[in-house]
Structures are given as C-alpha cells and as structure tokens.
C-alpha cells in the first residue's frame with residue numbers, strides 16, 4: 580500500500596497514530612513506528628524539555644521515523660518548535676493555531692509539516708503556507724473537534740488541495756481505512772483505537788471504559804466556549820454540561836477540567852477524569868499490540884480494496 584504519505588514519511592504502512600495529549604508518549608510512538616506506521620509524541624501543554632526527553636527515548640527504542648504533535652497555543656510551542664529541529668524528528672503535526680512562522684525553520688531542517696484541519700478553507704491556507712500534507716479530521720474523533728464529519732470533509736479537502744490528505748476521525752478498522760482511501764485519502768490517523776494498545780500507558784480503568792463503550796457513549800462538552808471536546812460520558816461530562824447549561828463562565832469550566840485528562844490517563848479516575856475518545860470507541864473491543872492493530876487493519880483494508 581504505497582501512497583504519497585508512505586513516500587513522504589518513509590514508512591511501510593499509511594497508518595498514523597494521533598499525537599494525543601498525555602496518551603502519546605514514547606512507548607506508544609516507538610511501538611507504532613517500529614511496527615511500520617508513524618508514531619507521534621503528543622506535546623500538548625508539556626514543557627519543551629519533556630518533549631526532548633521523549634524524543635530521545637523513542638530514538639533509543641527504534642530507528643524508524645516518528646514525529647511530534649505541537650499544539651500551537653501551548654506556552655511552550657516556540658521552544659518545542661526549536662527542540663524538534665535540534666533533535667531532528669521526521670515530521671510535525673500541528674493543531675490549534677497557525678504554523679506559518681515556524682515553516683521555514685522546519686523546512687530548512689528537512690522536517691515535514693502536516694497540520695490538522697477541520698475545514699476546506701484551513702486546508703487551502705495550510706497548503707499555501709507550504710504544508711507537505713494535511714490531516715482532515717472529522718468530528719467523530721476523540722479530543723478537540725471541528726464541525727464536519729469525516730465522510731463529508733475528506734473528499735472536499737481532497738478536491739481542494741493537491742498535497743496528500745490523511746483522514747482522521749471515526750476510523751478504527753480496515754473498513755474505515757478502506758473507506759478513507761476511497762474518499763481520496765492517502766493515509767489514516769487513528770487515536771481511539773491506539774488508546775487501548777498494549778504499549779499504551781493509559782490506565783486500565785480508562786482502557787476498559789473505551790472497550791465497553793457503545794456507539795452512543797460519547798458526549799461533546801464545550802460547544803458554548805467554542806472549544807468542543809469529545810469524551811466518554813461520565814460524571815465529569817454531566818457536570819460540565821450542567822454548568823454550561825447554567826451559563827457558567829469560561830474560567831469556571833476551565834477550572835472544572837483542569838488536569839482532568841491526566842487524572843483519567845495516569846490515575847484511572849473514570850468519574851472525575853476526562854475520558855477523551857471518539858465515536859469509534861464502540862468498535863474498539865480488545866487490547867492488542869500496535870503491530871497487531873496495524874497489520875490487522877491493513878490486511879482487512881487490502882482485501883476490501885482488492886489489493887490482494
């Protein structure tokens with residue numbers, strides 16, 4: 580399954596592991612890359628030195644290419660933008676902001692730049708700034724979401740840009756992978772399915788909640804703030820939605836969720852933590868190694884696409 584993305588990133592399979600805050604640390608990223616996919620470290624709001632250490636730990640585990648997801652609104656974004664150059668990662672994916680001011684520095688360092696986009700307009704802007712590819716992410720996904728669905732967004736982005744497009748949001752098996760390719764994508768990015776990977780450090784309580792989830796078990800909070808987030812329904816989401824309905828201020832809502840993803844990932848607090856996960860959680864049923872996950876979905880997609 581060779582595409583422009585496997586060429587661009589020098590990987591065997593067009594499968595990318597989303598740069599998930601707290602979840603995507605060195606063990607997950609290294610396991611995905613070692614298995615022939617593309618692993619990402621999720622920098623989120625972490626300090627630059629943490630990111631540097633994580634990069635070095637991935638390098639100690641595999642010599643395969645991997646990348647870093649940089650949340651551009653992070654107070655550490657500028658420092659992290661330099662760390663990825665100093666440490667020499669293969670690619671960065673970016674979210675929540677405009678990567679334009681780092682573009683030249685990254686290009687000069689040979690780093691591929693792949694912004695996450697939730698609209699055609701943003702995809703076109705990123706192409707103009709010099710992005711090497713874009714990740715078109717539909718609102719089925721876990722974490723921060725846009726408005727459009729993967730099914731409608733991906734083909735429209737594919738039509739609007741000439742750089743390769745990676746599909747994300749709601750893809751968790753070979754059927755979704757094959758469908759994404761039919762829509763014109765040249766790779767997929769998955770988050771939810773990798774939460775339960777054997778190499779993922781996510782607390783077992785969180786993994787169990789993902790594996791027990793049904794199709795309707797995710798909830799979107801934060802629509803009133805303009806920063807919607809998809810997570811599994813629990814005490815936290817109920818409390819958040821109640822406060823939102825009552826017209827709570829942005830600060831109050833922020834305070835409620837402060838550190839809540841860490842609580843879920845590290846402590847396994849499934850009532851007060853934020854269990855970010857996508858609608859595909861309903862079809863994620865077992866813990867497998869990253870290699871098993873990747874080989875299974877590639878095999879299924881190749882059969883569906885009649886590539887073998």
Ligand SMILES: Cc1cc2nc3c(=O)[nH]c(=O)nc-3n(C[C@H](O)[C@H](O)[C@H](O)COP(=O)(O)O)c2cc1C
Nearest residue numbers: 597598599600720721722748749769770771855857
């Ligand atoms: C727990 C969690 C945390 C996430 N954190 C980030 C993040 O920090 N930056 C980012 O670009 N995407 C983040 N995402 C989105 C993923 O990278 C990926 O695009 C998404 O999960 C794909 O959709 P899926 O969940 O349906 O597979 C997160 C997703 C989850 C589930």
